[in-house]
Amino acid sequence: MTRGPIPLAVKADYADALTTLRRSMRLLVLLVLALLAGQVTLFLLARFDVLRLVYPPDAARPAVDAADVLRYALPVTSFLAIMLAAVLAAVTLLLTMSMLTGRLMGVSHATSAFLWTVVLLVVLFPWQSVLVSEDRAAPPGSVAVAVDRPAVKWFGATVTFGEVMADHKFANSPLPEAVRGWGRYVGWPGLAVLVLLVVRVKGSRALRYALGEADVHVELTERTDGFGA
Secondary structure (H helix, E strand, O other): OOOOOOOHHHHHHHHHHHHHHHHHHHHHHHHHHHHHHHHHHHHHHHHOOOOOOOOOOOOOOOOOOHHHHHHHHHHHHHHHHHHHHHHHHHHHHHHHHHHHHHOOOOHHHHHHHHHHHHHHHHHHOOHHHOOOOHHHOOOOOOOOHHHHOOOOOOOOOOOOHHHHHHHOOOOOOOHHHHHHHHHHHHHHHHHHHHHHHHHHHHHHHHHHHHOOOOOOOOOOOOOOOOOOO
């Protein structure tokens, strides 16, 4: 059974749906990008004492403690980044299913965008919050800022208040220590940004093909099996 031509009204409906998905993807990508940039900015402000987290015993504290600001800002930005990335994954999946249903061009790029969004979720998830062994946990009734530093050295691009509080003054020497610190708080979020941009490029390309805004280039190779013309 072959499928007949798609009615004009159905094509217009698909176009409206794809346009809505495009706007949603753009907004979600921008929001996740802004949240990652915000976390890196907060870390750099703490690193260079623009937001002072540790005071000498006899120093006067400001009315608004920077540690209190980070204590609430970092969890909120991490939560929002992961939740919005999950919504982005749902949007790219919906895009893929819509293109498959409508037999539109660019399905391979939409599928690739969805898979890269799954990778983005894995990179963003704060594994350091769940990979803390029992021997690193704080005793009952105590407040330990180093609880979030996992015994298993695997982490996500989103950071927690505890690890920033305990580790924002990592040493710049020796070199492995500096690479570890800057890679953790700047390099790893940068990797998440690159994955996010790949999702954006793949999704945008799929939408251009589906909406007829770009031509699909098909490479034809000469057959050598004896059945060619």
